[in-house]
Amino acid sequence: MATGLVPSPTPETAPFWEGTKAHELRIQQCNSCGKFYFYPRSHCRYCNSTDVEWKTVSGKGTLASYVINNRPTPPFDKETPIIVALIQLDEGPRMMSNIVGVEAKPENLELDAPVTVDWEDRGDQVIPVFRFAEGA
Amino acid sequence: MAGSMHKGNIAIIGAAETDSVTVQPDMSQLELHAQAAQRALSDAGLKPSDVDGIATTAIPFEVAHHLGIKARWLDGTMVGGCSYMLHVRHAAAAIASGAAEVVLVTHGESGRSRNGVGPYGASPQSLTGQFEAPFGATTPYSIFTVPAMAYMKKYGLDRSDLAEVVVAQREYAVNNPRAMRRKPVTVDEILADSTVAYPFNKDMICVVTDAGGALVVTSAERAKDMPNADKAVYLLGSGESHEATLMSQMEDLTSFEGFRRASQEAFATAGVTHEEIDHLMCYDAFAHLPLYMMEDLGFVKPGEAAAFHKDGETRPGGRLPTNTSGGGLSYTHSGMYGMFAILEAVRQLRGEAFVQQPNVKTSFVQGVGFFFGAAGSLVLSNQQP
């Protein structure tokens, strides 16, 4: 298990973090306008409707941008660079995550390349991380 | 007094920094506020008892009481580094509407020595604590920097374009005795250094300092009777705006809506065109910020800010002298840098800058806060329209 900060859910975000424990990426979709949105909240960020529903999404997306953090601060391991990434999900929303499974070097990090979700245990939570999609 | 908060009806009549803006291990954060405030009041020829309004990122009544001020107007707006642009704007509105007459705006931050400073870091239940910090985005260099790769890809830029911003601004800092980083530097030297957070090398990231700064704001009418009336700097226009606290929620990773909206309002309220701006301060905690700002403010077209820097247009004697103190990258950056961007604009407009540029009549100051979160813009002039 990698060391690092552990997220702590609120009542509104708990379904997201329950999903990650089940290795499912769950985000909310608005039944009024049909849009997916992130981060979790009681209403749609686009049309303000409260008719919203949790959905398990594909976990597929692309690498929108990144920075290689060569100086992580405790409780992260200071010696292990972290690829801090913005992931554009196929369903529309963008979220922050990590790219794992490659050495933290720019030549390994092609922008807009397809990625898929994976899971990392963190304290009493599970955080969503991403790998470059196989065969891509 | 009642009337417009813009168009030169409100003036900055006092402005000052702490003795040093680099390293001050013997002072607490509160004392940095206090020293800057006392110097700004003295610059304006005023006493604490003349002040009836206080605006600061600290607890406003703590600063007021510390200085012996009895305020009837308090503004604790805290939206990160551009808070001071908002303070000036809010003070102008308060003075124009009669809610205050003389407002003191203070900044003090023991960013380097960390004296009298609270703990750093997001609560694990906050949005950033849940959706950014667990991924190693815990420091400014691992949060604010994240969109830059998308920006560079869109416009075919590389890290040398970030280094060009550093080199351009260092030209000013070399001749500024108060600046933290004063050694001349080349693009190659910057790129040869190890990366703190790729694509950012150390010199593309702001200095970390202990510093304070303060402003005294009043009506232009009242400023005319003050000892340094000839040094008054007038507020022509202003704007403020925002996006999200989460970097992932920035609508377009290559352009910040906060810059676009705040600056449009500042230009519109000032009634000036881009051609009338002689001097620009772009809050530069990181080297990509002046690039985003110049484009979002409309000084250049999208994707053209890097070439504008490379061509020397922002350097001493260039078409648009920018970050003329050396900026956050070289001059000072205590944490919330916005105060120092305003203070350098005031110095240029007064003709008192360390690296004074010729014929500066109108200056545009653009701030940013909590990364690509909040934005504040001011248009300042040494002439009342």
Ligand SMILES: [Zn+2]
């Ligand atoms: Zn909706």
